[in-house]
Amino acid sequence: MPYTYLITGATSDVGAALIRRVFQPGDTVIAQGAGDLARLDELVPLCGDALHRYNVDLTSETALEAFLQEVQVNFGCPTHIIHLPALRVINTKFRNFDEQRFLLDFNVQVVSALRICKTFLPGMMKAKFGRVLFMLTDYIIGVPPKNTTAYIVAKNALRGLARSLATEAAPSGVTVNSVAPYMMETKFLSDTPDLVVQASAAANPMGRNARVSDVVPAMAFLLSDEAGFISGAELPVNGGARY
Amino acid sequence: MTEQEIFDSVQEIFRTVFDDTDIVLTREMTSADIEDWDSLEQINLLVAIEKRFNIKFQLQDVKDLPDVGAMLDLVKRMVA
Numbered sequence: 001m002p003y004t005y006l007i008t009g010a011t012s013d014v015g016a017a018l019i020r021r022v023f024q025p026g027d028t029v030i031a032q033g034a035g036d037l038a039r040l041d042e043l044v045p046l047c048g049d050a051l052h053r054y055n056v057d058l059t060s061e062t063a064l065e066a067f068l069q070e071v072q073v074n075f076g077c078p079t080h081i082i083h084l085p086a087l088r089v090i091n092t093k094f095r096n097f098d099e100q101r102f103l104l105d106f107n108v109q110v111v112s113a114l115r116i117c118k119t120f121l122p123g124m125m126k127a128k129f130g131r132v133l134f135m136l137t138d139y140i141i142g143v144p145p146k147n148t149t150a151y152i153v154a155k156n157a158l159r160g161l162a163r164s165l166a167t168e169a170a171p172s173g174v175t176v177n178s179v180a181p182y183m184m185e186t187k188f189l190s191d192t193p194d195l196v197v198q199a200s201a202a203a204n205p206m207g208r209n210a211r212v213s214d215v216v217p218a219m220a221f222l223l224s225d226e227a228g229f230i231s232g233a234e235l236p237v238n239g240g241a242r243y
Numbered sequence: 244m245t246e247q248e249i250f251d252s253v254q255e256i257f258r259t260v261f262d263d264t265d266i267v268l269t270r271e272m273t274s275a276d277i278e279d280w281d282s283l284e285q286i287n288l289l290v291a292i293e294k295r296f297n298i299k300f301q302l303q304d305v306k307d308l309p310d311v312g313a314m315l316d317l318v319k320r321m322v323a
Contacts, residue, residue, distance in 0.1 A: 091287070095262070146283050193290040198302040199282075 002026035004075055006120070008058065008112065009084030011039040013186035014135070017216045018082065019043055022223060023050075030071055030078065032056050034085075058085055058108045068119045077123030080223055083113045084135040086154070088191050091147045102150040109154045113161055121165060125172035131223045132169075132176040134162050136234060140180055141242040159234065166232035175231035177222040182210040182238035206239035244322050249296075249315060256291045260284060270312030288314075296322050 005022065009015050011033030019029055020043065029051045031040055037053045044051060052074075056067040071078070087105040090098070113134065124130030136155050139145060144152045159178065166176040183189070183200040201209045215237050221227055222235065236243055254268040261279050274280040280288075289305055292298070292314075298321045308314050 093262070147287075193293065195290055195293065195300055195302060195305070196286055199286050202302055202306070 002028070003080055004028040004030065004078040005080045005082065006030045006032075006071060006075075006078035006116070007082045007084065008032045008116065009086070009135070010053075010082075011036045012084055012188060013212050014184070014215060014219075015082075015084050016040060016043060017212045018219055019051075020046060021216050021220050022080075023047055026050075028052070028075060030054065030075060032058070032067065032085075034058065058112045059104045061107075061111075064112055064115055068115060072119065077120050077127065079124070079127075079129060080131045080133075081116060081120060081124075082133045082219070082223070083116065083158075085109065085112070086135070086151075086188075088188065089148060089151045091196075093147055094149050097149055102153070105150060106154050106157070110157045110161065113158060117161070117165055121169060121174065124174045125169055128173050130169070130172075130174035131227075132162075132165065132174065133219060133222055134158050134176075134178040136162075136178045136180045138180045138182050138236050138238040138242050140234065141236060141238075162234075163232055170231050173228065175222070175228065177227075177230060177233045177235065179215060179218050179222065180234050180236045180238070181215045182241055184210040184212065184215060186212060204239045204241050208239070210237055210239070244296075246315075246319060249318055249322065252295055253292060253311075253315060253318065256288060256295060260287050260291060268311055270310065270315065272311040273309065292318060298322060 005027065007015055007019065010019065010031035016039060023029060023046060027050060029047055031051060032054045033039065034057050035055060037055055040051065040053055054067055057063045086109050117132065136159055139148065139152060140155055140159055162176050162178050169176055182204060189197060197209065201207065218235050218237050222230065257266050257268055258264050261277055289300055293300060296318055
């Protein structure tokens with residue numbers, strides 16, 4: 001059966017690698033990015049006309065609404081929703097908490113996920129099939145690190161959404177899961193000092209940070225047909241750093 | 244850059260990172276002397292020092308710095 005993947009944050013390293021991993025001829029891919037759609041050019045030879053790219057600023061409610069309406073009109077209800085976007089993590093003490101930036105990130109990570117699910121989850125449930133997958137972080141496991149309040153609050157809100165939806169959607173056979181990776185070496189870290197990245201690798205029991213190639217197969221599994229009895233899971237991909 | 248200039252800048256960085264303008268740095272000072280100075284703040288200090296002096300540390304060079312004196316000596320070597 002051909003699938004329709006709706007992927008937000010698709011222009012990230014993980015998004016592009018995930019499309020490459022799961023795409024099969026006959027599938028449709030709706031890929032959202034924000035000002036960086038050229039990143040997906042490399043997928044055109046693989047997906048051809050099945051790749052539909054949308055430039056949408058997820059901090060804007062109007063832009064998000066227009067996007068969702070267009071997806072609905074052109075593609076109906078997706079079979080798979082993968083929600084990846086987040087603003088860059090800022091390490092700062094709580095006394096310097098930037099509420100405005102937090103609200104932007106909250107819109108990108110949480111409010112957009114809410115709207116997307118509100119638009120499409122009922123259709124998935126009616127179809128008695130669907131996969132929803134959120135990108136979390138292994139910071140949600142156990143005691144969170146210092147100086148990351150904004151990120152932790154947003155990710156835990158997303159986690160709460162995933163859990164609630166998992167409960168509600170389970171009777172219809174729709175699964176809602178999350179992956180919780182260790183610090184991942186991608187362009188998302190472009191503002192993170194090397195020393196922080198090196199220290200994170202040194203602190204991991206396996207002596208390194210996560211790679212896209214560690215995380216994407218875990219995601220592909222949770223999106224697969226055979227993962228149909230797994231819902232509400234938060235799969236750590238972290239070299240055993242926290243569990 | 245003189246030793247004193249390096250000292251003054253690093254002291255300023257300590258005051259900013261720990262949000263405490265009363266910090267008076269000594270070469271003998273260690274993480275035991277500042278309550279908030281844990282491994283994470285150590286990285287924050289080093290990253291701020293990198294930025295201020297436009298240098299780049301490797302983790303292996305900085306992971307066993309015993310005290311402020313060793314930190315100052317490392318910066319001095321790197322800006323020389």
